[in-house]
Amino acid sequence: MKKLFSVFFIALFVFANAQDKEESKETANRFFYELTFKPKKDSTKLEKVMTVLDVTKDKSIYRDYTVIAQDSIIKVEVEAMQKSGTFKDLSKTIRMPKFSEKIDKFYPDMKVQYVERIANGFTPVNIAYTENLKFDWKISNEKEKIGAYTAQKATTEFGGRQWTAWFTTDLPFQDGPYKFSGLPGLIVKIEDADKNYSWVLQGNKKVANWEELSYAEKISGMNLKVTEVSREKFNKTFNDFKKDPLASARPYLKPEMMSQKMPGSDITVGEMIKNQEKMYKDFYGAVDNPVEKTQPAPEKKKK
Known part of the structure; x- marks a missing residue:
């Protein structure tokens, strides 16, 4: 049976293919930022999530820390499934992240990807x-x-919001959470004037044998290969995906496959697919108040 895709943590069919990879020799500086944010434009409710900025010699990587923090739990669960040959729905034991994006800043020019x-x-x-x-x-x-x-203190305008940042020269990295950078030291706090988004540094540590891909990502078949497109095309492609996350997989989901039971479970593939679809839609519907309220106009094509 083919592997099914999951954006946020392990694909639910891949436990039989999970393998440990050779350890990395790279060391990274990991900075933990607690993000307090307002997920809905028309709500006063605030939520919190831990995010991390991993700084290596070539670039920094910013992302939600939720899945990374659960790597050891996921590994134990996957190895138990491998041993027993029995499917277990990990969505009941693993927390979902709040954000799915990954932001790379490449040194020394700080190009943002x-x-x-x-x-x-x-x-x-x-x-x-x-x-x-x-x-x-x-x-x-x-x-x-x-x-x-x-x-x-430093201030700037970005994405249709006014931002106040606090940076320290005690940490000699001209970087910060999300896309922010360019100050003569690490940003330890940054928030917009309306307090929709506020990052505060909570701590840092050295990570030996650092790897960019988490265990969950690796066993889900994910890799670091990236297809670069214009921001306009990116927005269209990603918005289409959010509206129907399983659109590209649906032609392969034949009735005989959908009626099969998951190994050692009473749940069918069809029921699992339905649960996955709901998970995606709930996730993407949870936030409608993006960091960037406005985006740059598309670049004009050269004649």
């Missing part, structure tokens, strides 16, 4: 757009203690 994962049939693929962002920071002399660090 915004990556999302979609499905091509049963195969996960990465699509991305790139930007050369130059933030117009206004640095003031105002200083404040943010956690353990003495930080300095």
Whole structure:
């Protein structure tokens, strides 16, 4: 039976193919940012999620920490399924992330690559757009203690919002959460004027044998290959995917396949597919208040 695709954690058919990979020799500096955000434009409700910025010698990677934090749990569950040959619905034990994007900033020019994962049939693929962002920071002399660090204030406009950042030269990385960068030190706090999004640094550590792909991503057949498209095409492709996440897989879902039972389970493939579809729609419907309220106009094609 072919592998089914899951954007957020392991594909539910791949437990028989899970294998450990050779450990990486790279070390990364991992910065933990607690993100407080308002998911709905017309609501006062706030939510929190831990995000991370992993800084390597060549680039930084920003993403939701939820799935990474559960890697050891996922590995134990998958190995138990391998041993027993019995399917277990991990969606009941594994927390969903709040955000699915991954943002890479490549050193030294800080080119930003915004990556999302979609499905091509049963195969996960990465699509991305790139930007050369130059933030117009206004640095003031105002200083404040943010956690353990003495930080300095800076302001900018980005994505239709006014932002206030606090950076520290105690951490010599001209980087920060999401797409933010370009200050003479690491951003330890940044929030917009209306407090829709607020990141605060909570801690950091060195990660030995760092790997960009989590265990869950690797056994789901994901890789680091990226198809770069214009932002306009990216938006259309990703919006189409969010409306019908299983569109590209549906032609392969034959009736005889849908009626089969999952190994060692009473749930059918069809029921599992239905649950997956609901999971996707609930996920993408949970946030309608993006970080960037406005986006740059599409670049005019050269004649």
